[in-house]
Amino acid sequence: MTPGPLLSVAGVVLLLGLVVGPGRPQLWRILTLCGVAIGMGAAVRVLSGGGDWEWRSGFPLGGEAMHLRLDGVSALFLVLVCTVGGGGCVYGGEYWSDHHYPASAPRGRAWWNALLVSLGWVLLSANGLHFLLGWELFTVSAYFLITLDRQRLQVRAAGWLYLVASHTGTVCLFAFFALLAARTGSWDLGPLRGQAGLSSLFWLALLGFGVKAGLFPLHVWLPSAHANAPSHVSAILSGVALKMGVYGIVRFSGWLPVPAASGWVVIGLGSVSALLGIAFSVAQNDFKRMLAYCSVENVGIIFIGVGGAMLAVSHGDAPWGRLAMAGALLHVWNHGAFKSLLFLGAGSVLHAAGTREMSRLGGLWPRMPWTAGLFVLGSVAASGLPPLNGLVSEWLIYLGLFDAVAGRGPAGWAALPAILALATAGALALVGFVKTGALIFLGAPRTRAVARADECGWGMRVPMLALAAVCLAIGLAPVLFWPAVSRAVDAWHPAWATRESPAPLATLGLFQATLGILVATAAAALWYRAKSRGGRRAPTWDCGFRAPTARMQYTAASFAGITAGWFDWILQPMLRWRRPRGLFPTGAFRRESVPETVLERVISPVAAGVLRVSTAVRRLQHGRLQSYILYLVTGLLGLGVLVLLEGAP
Amino acid sequence: MIVMLDLVLRLALWLLLPPLLPGLINKVKAWVAGRRGPPVLQLYHDLARLWQKDVVLSNLASPGFVIAPAVAWVALVGAAMLLPLGPTGAAFGFRGDVLLLVYLLALARFATAWAALETGSAFGGMGAAREVSYAVLTEAALVAAVLSLSVQSGSITLATLLAPAAGAGAVLLAGGLFAVLLAENCRVPFDDPNTHLELTMIHEVMVLDHSGPPLAVILHGASLKLLLFSVLLTEAVLPLGRLPPFVAAAALAGGVLSVILGVGLVESLLARFAFRRVPLLLTTAFLLCLFSLLVAWNGGAA
Numbered sequence: 001m002t003p004g005p006l007l008s009v010a011g012v013v014l015l016l017g018l019v020v021g022p023g024r025p026q027l028w029r030i031l032t033l034c035g036v037a038i039g040m041g042a043a044v045r046v047l048s049g050g051g052d053w054e055w056r057s058g059f060p061l062g063g064e065a066m067h068l069r070l071d072g073v074s075a076l077f078l079v080l081v082c083t084v085g086g087g088g089c090v091y092g093g094e095y096w097s098d099h100h101y102p103a104s105a106p107r108g109r110a111w112w113n114a115l116l117v118s119l120g121w122v123l124l125s126a127n128g129l130h131f132l133l134g135w136e137l138f139t140v141s142a143y144f145l146i147t148l149d150r151q152r153l154q155v156r157a158a159g160w161l162y163l164v165a166s167h168t169g170t171v172c173l174f175a176f177f178a179l180l181a182a183r184t185g186s187w188d189l190g191p192l193r194g195q196a197g198l199s200s201l202f203w204l205a206l207l208g209f210g211v212k213a214g215l216f217p218l219h220v221w222l223p224s225a226h227a228n229a230p231s232h233v234s235a236i237l238s239g240v241a242l243k244m245g246v247y248g249i250v251r252f253s254g255w256l257p258v259p260a261a262s263g264w265v266v267i268g269l270g271s272v273s274a275l276l277g278i279a280f281s282v283a284q285n286d287f288k289r290m291l292a293y294c295s296v297e298n299v300g301i302i303f304i305g306v307g308g309a310m311l312a313v314s315h316g317d318a319p320w321g322r323l324a325m326a327g328a329l330l331h332v333w334n335h336g337a338f339k340s341l342l343f344l345g346a347g348s349v350l351h352a353a354g355t356r357e358m359s360r361l362g363g364l365w366p367r368m369p370w371t372a373g374l375f376v377l378g379s380v381a382a383s384g385l386p387p388l389n390g391l392v393s394e395w396l397i398y399l400g401l402f403d404a405v406a407g408r409g410p411a412g413w414a415a416l417p418a419i420l421a422l423a424t425a426g427a428l429a430l431v432g433f434v435k436t437g438a439l440i441f442l443g444a445p446r447t448r449a450v451a452r453a454d455e456c457g458w459g460m461r462v463p464m465l466a467l468a469a470v471c472l473a474i475g476l477a478p479v480l481f482w483p484a485v486s487r488a489v490d491a492w493h494p495a496w497a498t499r500e501s502p503a504p505l506a507t508l509g510l511f512q513a514t515l516g517i518l519v520a521t522a523a524a525a526l527w528y529r530a531k532s533r534g535g536r537r538a539p540t541w542d543c544g545f546r547a548p549t550a551r552m553q554y555t556a557a558s559f560a561g562i563t564a565g566w567f568d569w570i571l572q573p574m575l576r577w578r579r580p581r582g583l584f585p586t587g588a589f590r591r592e593s594v595p596e597t598v599l600e601r602v603i604s605p606v607a608a609g610v611l612r613v614s615t616a617v618r619r620l621q622h623g624r625l626q627s628y629i630l631y632l633v634t635g636l637l638g639l640g641v642l643v644l645l646e647g648a649p
Numbered sequence: 650m651i652v653m654l655d656l657v658l659r660l661a662l663w664l665l666l667p668p669l670l671p672g673l674i675n676k677v678k679a680w681v682a683g684r685r686g687p688p689v690l691q692l693y694h695d696l697a698r699l700w701q702k703d704v705v706l707s708n709l710a711s712p713g714f715v716i717a718p719a720v721a722w723v724a725l726v727g728a729a730m731l732l733p734l735g736p737t738g739a740a741f742g743f744r745g746d747v748l749l750l751v752y753l754l755a756l757a758r759f760a761t762a763w764a765a766l767e768t769g770s771a772f773g774g775m776g777a778a779r780e781v782s783y784a785v786l787t788e789a790a791l792v793a794a795v796l797s798l799s800v801q802s803g804s805i806t807l808a809t810l811l812a813p814a815a816g817a818g819a820v821l822l823a824g825g826l827f828a829v830l831l832a833e834n835c836r837v838p839f840d841d842p843n844t845h846l847e848l849t850m851i852h853e854v855m856v857l858d859h860s861g862p863p864l865a866v867i868l869h870g871a872s873l874k875l876l877l878f879s880v881l882l883t884e885a886v887l888p889l890g891r892l893p894p895f896v897a898a899a900a901l902a903g904g905v906l907s908v909i910l911g912v913g914l915v916e917s918l919l920a921r922f923a924f925r926r927v928p929l930l931l932t933t934a935f936l937l938c939l940f941s942l943l944v945a946w947n948g949g950a951a
Contacts (some may be wrong), residue, residue, distance in 0.1 A: 363709065391752055406804070424789045430755055430759055430781055434762045508749070511743075538707065562778060
């Protein structure tokens with residue numbers, strides 16, 4: 001079957017799920033899974049070389065004829081939507097069940113499908129007006145999913161911030177599409193590389209899509225929204241919704257001409273996001289906020305690749321750009337898989353222990369062995385370590401950038417700092433993930449609630465296992481995924497389409513697979529040896545101290561202290577503490593938190609200033625008729641004076 | 650057949666030779682101090698003894714406590730196998746293998762730090778926090794060094810990357826990489842391998858709770874890492890690829906020995922730095938590598 005019928009069946013099934021979902025969870029799950037499987041089929045067909053799909057109809061929607069299109073780029077993102085959409089739907093069935101949340105679970109099911117349909121719509125539409133419609137619907141459905149648990153003040157605040165930030169971005173996109181339509185004379189979208197006059201519009205697109213993608217100074221909404229949303233929603237927000245911003249940039253940098261400076265700006269923004277995103281991530285104490293900031297880092301990595309590719313195109317179609325773009329697009333998949341896995345794992349910890357504070361957890365591994373193992377796997381992938389998938393995409397980006405440096409052109413000057421930023425961000429990610437994983441799962445339980453925690457059920461385990469399998473598959477056999485990614489790259493820049501794969505992915509895959517097998521063998525052998533040598537258990541030795549308590553373990557703040565100290569200039573940590581005093585001290589404490597600096601130190605003061613001015617202006621409107629008449633008379637007099645002065649000479 | 654033999658010989662070399670290095674360093678230190686010192690082969694005895702010993706595990710430790718040392722060891726062996734050995738070249742070189750080497754070292758770090766945190770001991774926390782934090786700077790320095798070599802040679806395959814000399818920036822690069830070697834292998838002035846129980850240690854604190862065969866694996870891995878960095882430093886600075894095979898092999902061995910001598914001398918003559926100054930020194934190492942990169946960049950343009 002061609003993608004057309006598949007996509008329409010998928011859409012209808014998902015909409016049916018939207019209608020029946022609130023009342024019937026089982027049926028909803030089946031319908032949603034069928035829908036995403038069929039949608040995935042269409043996308044895989046395009047990516048496996050079945051040819052692009054394009055459909056025009058005379059049927060007008062909002063006064064514009066329908067124009068849908070599925071090419072390599074949109075199919076790549078559609079695969080991600082379907083994977084995480086299906087996984088989250090299974091996970092949400094147990095995590096956000098009717099039993100626990102009778103009021104919000106039915107709503108959540110309907111909005112889930114609305115989100116999936118609108119995401120698909122954004123990816124398919126090749127008409128500016130329809131794109132905006134889908135974009136708005138997607139923003140709103142995500143808002144309602146974030147605020148499912150709207151009794152809590154924090155959740156409402158996070159949702160509100162998300163809505164405001166998203167609409168600031170949408171305003172830019174409105175301007176972008178409207179100006180585009182005004183200059184080309186039609187809302188229709190498609191390759192328009194020839195029209196050089198359109199290039200300045202790219203800045204509007206970068207601003208609008210950058211807000212959604214969470215690029216560094218525009219990421220202010222992201223941490224609180226991702227931390228406060230239900231975890232399966234965090235997974236799709238972080239794994240998929242951010243990628244819509246990436247999609248926008250990739251799509252329109254491919255279709256429209258871009259300004260000469262754009263590659264430099266995108267790679268620069270990417271480097272800054274990667275470094276500062278991970279610096280904020282390392283300093284967090286709330287594990288979901290930590291994962292959210294890590295998404296800022298990964299979006300930065302993706303933008304480093306995209307910016308590199310744009311630079312390559314503007315510097316004489318250099319072939320290394322193909323590697324950078326392939327790395328960026330593969331990282332879209334990889335980050336989608338491992339970050340969703342990590343958020344689902346975080347959700348099951350939250351479900352079991354009821355807190356997001358790392359320093360209140362600890363010792364969860366014997367209680368939740370599955371979650372612990374899968375979280376470690378996700379952490380290794382997210383730190384970009386072999387033999388998992390995070391390494392493959394970062395390695396491709398590195399190859400592209402190293403080639404740019406070897407070319408010694410002006411693009412090399414952008415690639416040098418980007419490589420160093422990428423390496424430093426990778427090492428910092430390792431700090432963050434060792435800290436998070438170890439504080440949650442290792443050592444002794446720090447609170448009583450944790451000691452009573454239980455492993456999640458199979459409904460939550462299966463989606464995590466599936467996402468972990470994706471991480472493993474891309475890591476061990478990257479060569480299988482190369483054709484799909486290279487088709488997407490060719491759709492972005494057709495001039496590269498004839499080139500062969502310049503990266504020895506098969507060798508890398510072989511090395512990674514061998515490494516994986518050796519790691520498993522060596523681990524089993526050492527485990528067996530240790531078992532045969534007694535394996536006696538004893539309390540942890542703590543310098544001869546006889547009664548260690550769980551609170552004497554290392555905390556999140558002390559672990560990250562050294563690294564976070566280097567970034568104090570931007571993190572601006574808030575420290576409140578009272579020293580122990582007297583012979584029998586009571587009430588000593590030390591609290592450290594890292595604010596969202598850009599929001600609280602830049603945007604909030606500006607917003608407060610605007611509010612003060614508007615409050616002052618509002619005093620003019622007080623409801624006293626006499627004064628209003630006075631305003632009118634004064635205004636009229638003023639006008640009269642103006643007219644007199646105009647007429648005087 | 651030849652390929653298999655090559656692989657086996659390399660593996661044997663990388664597995665059997667490393668425990669010699671700490672013994673040599675100790676000899677150098679003893680010689681400077683006018684002592685007789687422990688036998689050169691001491692670590693071999695220690696490893697054999699530890700492999701036979703019983704294991705005591707913490708009540709809190711998960712299977713990861715035993716698995717992680719194995720993961721770290723395999724990662725280090727993998728990284729070593731990627732490295733070309735002077736005239737014989739690399740066992741399997743491919744484009745971009747140098748990045749894989751950097752990330753394998755990171756995997757070993759992840760596993761070691763993870764194992765250190767398993768027991769819930771504050772010592773493990775301290776050591777692991779220091780290890781992963783300082784590694785941010787050493788990794789930046791290492792990547793800057795790789796960039797400098799890559800600009801010099803126009804390649805990102807280890808075998809061709811390391812074959813020519815480091816060019817005009819060789820001294821800068823050698824200085825930077827030597828500091829990285831000292832920091833990554835927990836030597837003075839960053840760390841002191843002689844003491845176990847101080848609060849100020851990095852690596853020795855992380856392995857405090859290990860015993861028996863897992864400890865043997867950790868110690869072997871640590872010596873392997875020392876050899877790996879010595880070989881990397883030697884090959885980065887000397888033009889081994891341009892020399893006749895036997896001279897190159899001799900130069901490689903001589904280079905590794907002089908690195909070891911250097912480590913021993915530094916250890917005898919310097920005291921460990923205060924922790925505040927460690928990041929400063931590592932930043933200096935990074936800057937040295939960065940300057941050698943700029944020298945390489947300009948040298949090529951001229």
